[in-house]
Amino acid sequence: MDVQLNYPFVTEFPSSFPAEGIMTPFSFLGYSIPFNTPMDLSRGVSEFLRIERILGKRNLDGERVEGRVYLLPSVAEEFYPENFIPTNFASRAERIQEEPNERNVWVVDALRRDGIYQKIVIKGPKYSKWHLYQPPKSWITPLDRLGAHKTSKTELETLVQLADAGVPVEEPLGYFEEGIEQYAFTKFVEGENPKDILEGSRRFEVWNADATLLARLSREGYKHQYFYSPEFDDKIWDGEKLVLIDVDETFKIQDGFEISHNQIQEYHLSTLKDVLASYVSRKVMSSDEMPFYARTFFGVMGWNPDDAEYLVRNLDPNKMTEESYNAIMMDTD
DSSP, X not given: OHHHHHOTTTTXXXXXXXXXXXXXXXXXXXXXXXXXXXXXXXXXXXHHHXXXXXXXXXXXXXXXXXXXEEEOTTHHXXXXXXXXXXXXXXXXXXXXXXXXXXXXXXXXXXXXXXXXXXXXXXXXXXXXXXXXXXXXXXXXXXXXXXXXXXXXXXXXXXXXXXXXXXXXXXXXXXXXXXXXXXXEEEEOOOOBOGGGGOSTTHHHHHHHHHHHHHHHHHHTTEEETTTTOTTOTTEEEOSSSEEEOOOTTEEEHHHHSOOOHHHHHHHHHHHXXXXXXXXXXXXXXXXXXXXXXXXXXXXXXXXXXTHHHHHHHTOOTTOOOHHHHHHHXXXXX
């Protein structure tokens, strides 16, 4: 009976079902109000409801918005759906990333239907911030202008599309959505940070995998911003290949602007140049390793590898990357 109470879906396999989130106005804003603190309820309740509407927890009529869990078709057959309900995993999940300007990420042991526990990853959203450019309020984002950088649904769809195209990514499971409280669920990837194995003969193994991953993304028309991070924090070595483990910065190139076939090829070459220049300037890669990386990229793209030599010879290792240029332009009025 206890099993039935805790796992009401024990004999069901739903792909979508209602679930309650855990975010409140107080938890979102980081407030901690002692139990014995007097409050002006007439003002406090109305402000509480206003913030709930901004967070997407209530509609304009003041009614609660129903949160829902969405799972890929086979997931409910492998895992108990209860694993993905926020009120169930909140107290058990272990936070593995918590940065002021980044998303929160947790891992939790999820119970499979065969009785075995398996680690899954729960990723909260990264919030988009908008500045007023009105000193001294320039550094403050108005609450009503907050939003998710990429919705959990969009992130899951990106993962599915990349996986279907053969790009090595973490296995998508589903997502939860209740206003701006959103979580994407994936299977945990066991492995090592590529930075830790960039030594000796294994260096070329890593560079081959890195160039292959970059080319596969480009071949499918995707760009992953800051792919060249010297910390390799968006990739993991699973023993055979590099796996992209965070796609919140991955986007379809043609979704943003219309470009011709020749322009797409030039864009991919520009991305390769950004990666090589950044790796070398940050002393992650030696200049002698650039030809191997470029030839690998060209080969996976289906281009003549001999043309990679010309690109490397004419590459300025101090060139400004696309991300650096955009950051500078966004920081100026």
